[in-house]
Amino acid sequence: MPELPEVEVTRRGIAGPLRGARVLYARLGKPLRWPLGCPTETLAGWHIGEVSRRGKYLWLPLSSAAASEPSAGAGAGTAANGTQGGLLLHLGMSGSLALLRDAPAPGPHDHFDLVTDRGTLRLNDPRRFGAVVWSLALHTPPASTLLRHLGPEPFDPLLTPEAFHARLQQRRAPIKAVLLAGDVVVGAGNIYACEALFQAGIHPALRADRISRPRAARLLAALRSTLARALDLGGSTLRDFTDVHGASGAYQAEAAVYGRAGQPCLRCGSLLRRRVQAQRSSYFCAICQRR
DNA sequence: AGTTAAACCTGGTTGC
DNA sequence: TGCAACCAGGTTTAAC
Known part of the structure; x- marks a missing residue:
């Protein structure tokens, strides 16, 4: 399914609705290509920033609080104030994302849900070559490791x-x-x-x-x-x-x-x-x- | 070092 | 109809 155009179409579909959304909780289905890299509880409480794309990867930046909103406390499972992280997503060969206002019960191929106050971001991926990976930043492992070998973007003006x-x-x-x-x-x-x-x-x-x-x-x-x-x-x-x-x-x-x-x-x-x-x-x- | 196979999975289609 | 073989949008890892 997904080559660059499909991934970009996906990004455009979710970036607006998810900008500023707060993560309520996450759910995992069957194992994907790599483990998430953190307990699902870690994802609760974060605010989603501007979704970006690099190659066929999507990056969902997460920050601990909306810009001017101080965090009430950094209890277990809650993001500490001022910290940030994100999720690196890949749709693999058969993955697709849906943003559902009222998500039905997950089907047999729904392997990741990010439930937010703006709806549920759901990854459906029958072949499970896709991935959702937690990383502190794009430029630190594991995200940086996965992106390291990527060439320039096709529309990069520097690619003459x-x-x-x-x-x-x-x-x-x-x-x-x-x-x-x-x-x-x-x-x-x-x-x-x-x-x-x-x-x-x-x-x-x-x-x-x-x-x-x-x-x-x-x-x-x-x-x-x-x-x-x-x-x-x-x-x-x-x-x-x-x-x-x-x-x-x-x-x-x-x-x-x-x-x-x-x-x-x-x-x-x-x-x-x-x-x-x-x-x-x-x-x-x-x-x-x-x- | 650089290029080519093997691996990861499930499901749909084709052919015997 | 049943079942085996083959095919599918990707990319890391291991092996020549």
């Missing part, structure tokens, strides 16, 4: 075509694998990596360091337009992605190559192919995408 090309020059792996690795640029998952490569006319098996400067510039532009388009459409919905309001995205109808093996290329009409790279399916047109 020249800088992108320079980064690709240092990698010998296939460009598709490099995009998925997320250390040259974050945000592209399997769908958008395939789509961007098609749009740029680059074969997914081409070694990253063999990509010329103009082609790198074209790929960066393609990646940006692909992600921006998906954002506009509310995220992709190949199967079951829904935003926090339960609405599905509309990008699926836009995919030119992803999931279309055996069907004609929209540009040249030849049959699209599928090949496995880095343990993931790559969909591409062998005519339009050159090595």
